[in-house]
Amino acid sequence: MHNSEQVESKIDSAGLIDELCSIVPSDSVLFEKEDLKPYECDGLSAYRAIPIVVVLPETIEQVQKVLGLCHRYHVPVVARGAGTGLSGGALPHEQGVLLSLAKFKNILEINPERRIARVQPGVRNLAISEAADRFGLYYAPDPSSQIACTIGGNVAENSGGVHCLKYGLTVHNIQQIKIITIEGEILTIGGSGLDSAGYDLLALMTGSEGMLGVIVEVTVKLLPKPERAQVLLAAFDDVVKAGEAVGNIIAAGIIPAGLEMMDRLAISAAEDFVHAGYPLDAEAILLCELDGTNEEVSEHVLKVREVLKHSGATEVRTAKDENERLTFWKGRKAAFPAVGRLSPDYYCMDGTIPRKQLPKVLESIAALSKEYELPVANVFHAGDGNLHPLILYDANNPGELERTEEFGGKILELCVAVGGTITGEHGVGMEKINQMCVQFNRLELSQFHAVKAAFDPDGLLNPGKAVPSLHRCAEFGAMHVHKGELPFPELERF
Amino acid sequence: MNSDTSQQLQQQVQSAYKEKTALCIVGANSKAFYGRQVTGEPLNVSEHRGILNYEPTELVITARAGTPLREIEKVLSDNGQMLPFEPPAFSNDATLGGTIACNLSGPRRAYAGAARDFLLGCKIINGKGELLTFGGEVMKNVAGYDVSRLMAGAMGTLGVLLEVSLKVLPIAEMEATQQFECNASEALDKLHQWSKTPLPLSASSFHDSVLRVRLSGATKAVEAAISTIGGDSSDSASRYWHELKEQQQDFFKEDKPLWRISLASDIESLGLPADYENDDCLYEWGGALRWLKSHVPADTIQSTAAKLDGHAALLGTSRHEGQFQPLTPGLLRIHKNLKRAFDPVNILNPGRLYPGL
Numbered sequence: 001m002h003n004s005e006q007v008e009s010k011i012d013s014a015g016l017i018d019e020l021c022s023i024v025p026s027d028s029v030l031f032e033k034e035d036l037k038p039y040e041c042d043g044l045s046a047y048r049a050i051p052i053v054v055v056l057p058e059t060i061e062q063v064q065k066v067l068g069l070c071h072r073y074h075v076p077v078v079a080r081g082a083g084t085g086l087s088g089g090a091l092p093h094e095q096g097v098l099l100s101l102a103k104f105k106n107i108l109e110i111n112p113e114r115r116i117a118r119v120q121p122g123v124r125n126l127a128i129s130e131a132a133d134r135f136g137l138y139y140a141p142d143p144s145s146q147i148a149c150t151i152g153g154n155v156a157e158n159s160g161g162v163h164c165l166k167y168g169l170t171v172h173n174i175q176q177i178k179i180i181t182i183e184g185e186i187l188t189i190g191g192s193g194l195d196s197a198g199y200d201l202l203a204l205m206t207g208s209e210g211m212l213g214v215i216v217e218v219t220v221k222l223l224p225k226p227e228r229a230q231v232l233l234a235a236f237d238d239v240v241k242a243g244e245a246v247g248n249i250i251a252a253g254i255i256p257a258g259l260e261m262m263d264r265l266a267i268s269a270a271e272d273f274v275h276a277g278y279p280l281d282a283e284a285i286l287l288c289e290l291d292g293t294n295e296e297v298s299e300h301v302l303k304v305r306e307v308l309k310h311s312g313a314t315e316v317r318t319a320k321d322e323n324e325r326l327t328f329w330k331g332r333k334a335a336f337p338a339v340g341r342l343s344p345d346y347y348c349m350d351g352t353i354p355r356k357q358l359p360k361v362l363e364s365i366a367a368l369s370k371e372y373e374l375p376v377a378n379v380f381h382a383g384d385g386n387l388h389p390l391i392l393y394d395a396n397n398p399g400e401l402e403r404t405e406e407f408g409g410k411i412l413e414l415c416v417a418v419g420g421t422i423t424g425e426h427g428v429g430m431e432k433i434n435q436m437c438v439q440f441n442r443l444e445l446s447q448f449h450a451v452k453a454a455f456d457p458d459g460l461l462n463p464g465k466a467v468p469s470l471h472r473c474a475e476f477g478a479m480h481v482h483k484g485e486l487p488f489p490e491l492e493r494f
Numbered sequence: 495m496n497s498d499t500s501q502q503l504q505q506q507v508q509s510a511y512k513e514k515t516a517l518c519i520v521g522a523n524s525k526a527f528y529g530r531q532v533t534g535e536p537l538n539v540s541e542h543r544g545i546l547n548y549e550p551t552e553l554v555i556t557a558r559a560g561t562p563l564r565e566i567e568k569v570l571s572d573n574g575q576m577l578p579f580e581p582p583a584f585s586n587d588a589t590l591g592g593t594i595a596c597n598l599s600g601p602r603r604a605y606a607g608a609a610r611d612f613l614l615g616c617k618i619i620n621g622k623g624e625l626l627t628f629g630g631e632v633m634k635n636v637a638g639y640d641v642s643r644l645m646a647g648a649m650g651t652l653g654v655l656l657e658v659s660l661k662v663l664p665i666a667e668m669e670a671t672q673q674f675e676c677n678a679s680e681a682l683d684k685l686h687q688w689s690k691t692p693l694p695l696s697a698s699s700f701h702d703s704v705l706r707v708r709l710s711g712a713t714k715a716v717e718a719a720i721s722t723i724g725g726d727s728s729d730s731a732s733r734y735w736h737e738l739k740e741q742q743q744d745f746f747k748e749d750k751p752l753w754r755i756s757l758a759s760d761i762e763s764l765g766l767p768a769d770y771e772n773d774d775c776l777y778e779w780g781g782a783l784r785w786l787k788s789h790v791p792a793d794t795i796q797s798t799a800a801k802l803d804g805h806a807a808l809l810g811t812s813r814h815e816g817q818f819q820p821l822t823p824g825l826l827r828i829h830k831n832l833k834r835a836f837d838p839v840n841i842l843n844p845g846r847l848y849p850g851l
Contacts (some may be wrong), residue, residue, distance in 0.1 A: 113686050113760040136690060158636045165633065171640065172611050176803075187824045192803035193756035194603065194782045197819035198829055198847065199652070200610055203643035207636045224692045247551035253574055253664035293692055296715035352632040354552055384633035424634035432637070439637050443624045447836070451639050454831035467638060 001093075004471035005464035009095055011073035013052045016097070019073075020055050023065045028103075030054040039098050042083040042090040043145070046347075046401065047430050051078070051092035058103040060178070060186065060216050067214060068184030070097055076463050077182075079210045081122060081153030084145040086348060087429030089157065089209045089465055096463075099214065101152050107131050108217070114192070115222045116175060121152025121215045125159075128220060137222035140167035143425070144333065152215045158207030160425035162258040162332075165383035166291075169425070171206040173221050179205060179213035182456045187213070204451070209427050209466040212455040226291035229257065230301050231325045234313040235282035239263060242284035243358040245311035246382045249288065252307050254300050258289035259383030260332050263362070266339060266377040266390070267331075273338035276331030279315060286313075286382065287332055289325075332379070336390065339377045343392035346377075347404050351415030352424035355385045364414050365389055372407040374400075386424035387415070413438050428466045436466075437473035445470060496544030498558070500617075500625070500656050506537055507654060508623030510841045517841050519650040521560060521592040524585030527810040528596055529649050529818065532846045539591050542656065547631065550575055553662050554614060554631045559591025559655040566590055570662055578606040578663045580697075582739045591655040597647030600739040601697035601708070604759075604779035610646035612661045618645060618653035621837025631659045644832075650843040651851055652836040666710035669696070671731030672723060674705040678777070679762055681705040684723075685780045686760060693719045697735055700777040701745060708735060738778070745776050748811050750787040753795055757782065757804025764798055766790050792817060818847060 011019070013031075020029045030036060031053045040048040057063045070077045076096030083090050092098045104120035107128070111117075112135040117128050125146040129138040142161035143149055149159070155177060160169045167173070176190035190202040205212060236242040242261055249256060262270065264283050271278045278285060286308070290300045301318060308316045319325035331338075339346050353361050362378065369376045369391075379388045389411055393404040412422040412435045422428070422435040436445070448467040452459065468476075510517050516534030543560035550573040557566055563583050570576050580600030581593045594616070599608040615629025629635055629642035645653055674684065681700040685707075688695060694711035706728055709716045720727075728734065737743045746752065750773075755764070759781035766773070766788070773788040788795065792808055796819050799806035810816030821829060826848075833840070833851050845851065 112690060114758050115689060158640070160634055168607070168611065169634065171643070172607060181824075185824055187828070188822070189825070191756070191805060192758035193805065194779060195597070195608060195647075195756050195805075197805040197807070198647075198821050198825060199832060200597070200644055200647050201825070201828065203610060203640045203646075207640055212639075224690055227692050250553060250664075251551045253667065255663060292711070293694065293715045293718060295718045296694070296712040299712045299714050352634045354549075354554075354631060356549065356552060381634075386634045419630065420632050421630055421635040421637050423637050424632070425636060427636055428638070436637060444626050444628065444638075447620065447624075447626055447641065448638050450835035451641065451832065454828060454835045 001464040002469055002472040004469040007074065007076045007095065007459060007463050009073055009075045011075065016073065016075060017053050019069050020053060020066065020097070023069065024055060024057050024062050028056040028058070039080070039083070039092055039100070042080070042085045042088060044086050044088040044429070044431055047088040047091050049092045049094050051094065051096055051098040054098045054100060056100045056103050060180070063099070063180050063214060063216055064184040064186065066097070066099060067180050067182055070460055071182050071184065071458070074458060074460065076460050078462050079156070079214045081150035082124070082148050084149040085153060085157060085427060085429065086350070087423070087427040087431040089427050089429035089462070091430050093463060101150070104152070104216065110135065112137060116219050117222055118217065118219045119151055121218060122150050125149050125151060125154055132222050136225050138225050139220050140173050140223050141170050144336070151218050151220065155206055155215055155218055156208065156210050157427045158425070160386070162260060162381060164381065165259060166255050166257045167223070171203055174202065174206065174218060175221055176219040177202065177205060177215055178217035179215050181213050182458070182460050186216070190219070207427070209429060210462040211452055211466050212461065226257070227293050228297045229289055229291040229325065230297050231287055231289045231319045231328050232301065232304055232308065233317045233328050234286045234288070234308040235279040235315040236284045236286070236312065237282065237314055238312070239284040239362055240359045241312040242286050243355065243382070245286060245308055245313065246355060248307045248311050249304055252303055254290070254303060256288045256304070256383060257291040258287065260287045261285070261380040261382040262332065262335060263378040265375065266335050266379050269338040269342050269377060270331035270335050273341060274330050274334045276327050278331050282314065287328055335379045339390045339392065343375070344394040344396065347391040347393060347408055349389045349391065349408050349411050350386070350423050350426040351412050351420055352384070352386045353415050353418050353420035355382065357418040357420070361387065361414060361418060365411060368407055368410055372403055374404060374407055381424070385420065409435060430465055433465065433468045433472070434476045436468050437476045442470060442473070445473065497541055498544070499542040503537065503539065503542060503654060503656070504619050504623055504625055507619045507621070510535065511621060511623050511839060514839045515841060516844050519654055519843050521589035522585050522587035524583065524588040525592055525596050525598070527816055528598070529810070529816045529846045531815055532843050534841070534844065537654065539654065540589055545569060546657065552631070554659055555662055556631055556657060556659040557590050558657055559589060561590045563588045563590055563593055571665065574665050575662045576665050577612065577660065579603055579609045579612055580739060581609060582741070584740060590658055594646050594658050595648065595650045595655060601699065601735050601778060604698070604782055605696050606663070610643050613643050613646050613658065614661055615659040616642040616645055616655055617657040618655055620653045621839060621842050625656070629659065633661060649846045651833060651847050652842065654842065666696070668713040668716045669708060669710045669732070670716050670720060671706055671708045671728040671734070672720060672725035673728040674725045675703055676705055677703065681777065682760065682762060682781050688723060689780055693722065698778065698780050699738060706731070706734065745774065745785070745787070750789055751814070752809045753786040753788065753806050754809060755784040755786055755795070755799055755804060755806045757784070757799060757802045761802055764802070766794070766798060796820060821848065
């Protein structure tokens with residue numbers, strides 16, 4: 001953590017642990033080294049830290065008291081769900097409390113009339129759809145970790161998934177949340193209607209990475225399950241043609257439920273791993289899923305086939321049954337672990353770009369790959385421009401992790417340069433904090449800090465994450481020039 | 495017609511910040527009835543206009559805030575696309591900026607999403623006269639707090655919108671409206687049954703014993719849906735939905751105070767006092783939006799809405815000011831803090847949303 005992002009507490013570790021034990025049963029307070037170890041990182045294991053203490057409350061009142069205590073003694077707090085995040089957002093603070101919401105795992109209500117589910121934050125994403133299934137309903141956002149990730153974390157990160165283009169992100173699929181402020185006050189944000197009075201705090205909280213409050217309840221919207229889903233697989237001898245095909249499908253007036261692209265290295269890794277029947281001689285494949293009513297899907301499958309052929313696909317297959325549909329998807333869903341088999345470690349990036357920039361971006365990534373001597377496999381949520389380059393490396397080779405991180409940083413800066421963003425769905429967390437200095441200027445970052453202060457003036461919630469201090473950017477900026485000028489001319493350089 | 499007046503606007507905000515002069519942000523002044531009155535020096539955004547970027551295959555349009563809504567809708571429909579939230583304009587000159595600042599959405603809202611759902615990014619001037627950009631032109635972007643969506647519905651109290659980027663969608667191949675004679679309870683029942691199944695619904699309304707449902711999608715899908723739900727085909731339906739959205743129907747004539755009540759779609763009765771039983775109510779959004787014409791005192795309506803976990807806004811007229819649902823003390827405190835964070839000397843549309851904001 002940068003010096004300018006440190007927090008000074010007014011209580012020692014022993015005193016803090018004592019106080020916490022008076023709020024929750026003592027077996028819900030962990031402070032022995034071996035008990036703390038499992039919490040040292042989230043899904044991004046390159047960053048690790050051991051907190052002073054882990055606390056696992058099970059009632060809202062306990063969360064209120066824990067936060068009130070931290071507020072009183074000026075102790076940093078990091079909230080954590082399942083810890084599946086990929087940007088180090090739940091990385092513990094060494095001088096702080098790690099607040100686990102793992103015990104909040106009840107589904108409180110499923111209301112098929114209102115098409116909502118009211119759940120505690122520790123409920124797993126997929127568990128909501130499973131519980132709603134008997135009403136013919138489901139929860140649309142489906143991050144790849146949906147079997148394990150929890151809804152509280154989904155809201156904190158504004159999680160997406162493969163169906164975003166048609167069904168939106170978390171922010172489009174929730175209706176109400178309850179949060180606890182750093183002072184320990186409970187606030188209900190949103191309502192039972194489709195909108196609420198005043199500022200859109202629901203949008204502001206979604207994706208705020210635990211910086212503004214702790215989520216203790218979430219009401220999500222449920223959708224009727226589509227009558228039918230059908231998937232097409234198209235092979236291309238050129239990634240540029242595959243990219244154009246995506247634009248052509250959309251130009252034909254069709255919004256697919258999912259539209260995924262994989263490049264040659266990702267295809268071969270996935271094929272070796274799960275034998276999905278992918279064409280190994282293709283430079284790129286597209287998976288296009290169409291869903292809706294029977295009639296609509298039939299009509300659109302025909303149209304999309306035509307568009308794909310006209311766009312130069314060397315082969316177009318339509319899954320002939322549900323089994324084959326799942327097989328087509330299996331390769332895509334296994335792409336990350338499959339790439340993981342090619343190399344001891346891989347690093348997953350998460351930039352979004354305007355889709356038309358794809359050829360340029362892929363070309364630059366290939367050039368950087370040569371420069372850094374690290375191979376890259378590309379997996380792409382092509383419909384919404386969200387690119388996941390996977391950099392292959394070996395952490396045991398001295399200096400390779402550092403080289404990988406630098407390479408990754410370059411890819412994100414490239415995304416910003418072509419009009420995109422450093423993170424489409426994984427969040428900034430710890431990982432991309434330096435790149436925030438590239439995407440936003442001093443005034444914009446200051447505005448973010450002012451928003452943070454409106455909720456948490458002492459900066460106790462998840463310090464050092466998501467929004468960099470201006471001093472951090474000044475140091476980082478010494479190496480990076482933003483839009484042709486040094487970003488923070490008035491700050492001294494260290 | 496296209497012009498960039500951002501420098502003048504920024505200078506005007508900067509000097510207002512120095513002098514602590516209140517500014518009243520004006521586009522076409524088509525939605526002055528929505529919210530409270532503002533007294534201040536006018537800040538005219540309507541000259542800051544022009545479409546800056548539109549590429550149909552990227553599903554994104556970016557335009558200056560003063561661009562007339564009709565100009566944007568025209569360009570989109572020429573390319574077979576639309577603003578999915580079907581915004582009401584309330585005037586031929588309504589601007590994009592005003593549309594987003596008010597976050598008002600039309601009949602398609604319940605099935606496609608609100609203005610805020612399609613907002614991808616914006617450029618604003620905050621209350622210190624600083625020019626800031628948040629979000630962008632891409633579909634997925636979680637870098638930093640979602641300040642652009644926060645602008646939707648903030649009624650200009652947090653920043654002056656300069657540019658807005660929106661996600662757009664294709665216009666459906668076919669649209670058809672079916673209508674049914676029934677009472678309110680039957681109408682809500684039908685709507686809930688249909689909403690639980692994957693029918694291509696795109697609008698619904700109930701008033702005066704007539705339930706109307708619009709279906710949009712692929713031709714075969716709409717035809718199949720019509721045979722599933724039945725009903726009578728409705729004549730001049732597109733005019734009906736347009737006049738509903740623009741509040742040009744007879745129902746919206748100013749004979750009683752008009753309330754916009756947003757609440758859970760399955761609530762049958764608002765439970766207002768018996769002497770108001772014959773008050774006229776029009777349902778939209780599958781039941782989640784009620785337009786109520788009533789002389790019931792404001793605090794009764796708003797406390798009723800609050801009990802139902804919803805909210806009620808009184809639309810302003812020549813006789814009385816508009817008025818939004820009061821906030822709980824905790825939320826009001828956060829609102830005031832946020833207002834200070836964006837507009838420390840309280841010059842941007844002060845009081846438009848709530849007193850003191």
